[in-house]
Amino acid sequence: MDSVLLILIAIIVLFSYRGFRDEAFFRKYEFHIGSIRSGEHIRMITSGFLHADFTHLIFNMLTLYFFAPVVIVHLGVVHFLIIYFGSLLCGSMLSLYIHKDEYYYRAIGASGAVTGVLYSAILLQPDMTLGLYFIIPVPAYLFGIGYLLYSIYGMRTRMDNIGHTAHFGGAIGGYVITLAQVPSMFYENTLMVVLLAIPIVLLFILEKSGKL
Template identity: 80%
Template sequence: MHPVLLIIIAVTAIFSYRGFSDQAFFRKYEFHIGSIRAGEHLRMITSGFLHADFTHLIFNMLTLFFFAPVVITYLGTIHFVIIYFGSLISGSLLSLYFHKNDYYYRAVGASGAVIGVLYSAILFDPDGKVGLYFVIEIPNYIFGIGYLLYSIYGMRTRTDNIGHTAHFGGAIGGYAITLAQVPSMLYENTLMVILLAIPIILLFILEKSGKL
């Protein structure tokens, strides 16, 4: 395992484990709209190192373990770190934007950062396979588009406790940062760039029309 990836997984696991048993610690560093709007902006990053439970933690870290090497191979360590933390912040910013008036809104998890890395990997390897539930294999690009559309649905219905907004924001971050770092993708992989942009455009159309 690449040292930087190992460090991110280890720190996240340690931080999350502390949060499982220390409620005060958990509340101090979680994403909480009221606290962030009161000036505690560091929560927008620290919340990405907390998880609700072991299942949440393991799923995110396994996803990162499988897809981070693709990004590291193509871009190197520094750019991988930029995408990881850029996606984490992008997810937090989108959550803050959509929930800015819900002062009690809380969230935790590295999902925004992990999804950002996943979408970066999809841009580099769209025809690779994602093991859905570790059983059904589907192409990366189908998973990517489907996940974004599902996230829009989740944001509209709000019938579960999944932080779809952070997931979507992370995907946007990973997508945008990767294209900024490798602009040649715009003409070398034009179809995939356009396909992944469609759900992002749809999100903002729905938001502007008041349907989210």
């Protein structure tokens, strides 16, 4: 396991733990549309180091722990970090765009960045099999597509407190940045590139038609 990944996980855990114990700290660094629009842009990054509770934190860190090594092996540590923080920023930017007029809107979590890493890993190693609920084997690309379709559903219904918009933005970030780093995938793995693009295209169609 690469030491950079372990250091990143440790920083997120420590930052999140501070947020659990200190509400003022949590509120200062969470994603909050009103604060960001007033100039506190650092929240678009720092919110990715906060979590709602230990379950939220553990789930994200386990996902990162399992899938980041795939990206690191294929692309190296520097490119992994570019994908991680690029996906985090993409998740925040999409959230800001979609919810720009909802000044009360708040969000936290590394899910956008982690989803970007997951999508990157699927592109780089599409023959992976994921364990749905850690039991049911599912091809990685089907999981990725299904996850984003569920995120679109969550963005439309808003029936839970999950930051689906950040997840989707993170996936777009992981997808675009990975293809920019490995453009040969366009002709070496064309089918997978097209399949993983379907929910992304669908999102923009729905947004342009005002159905989000």
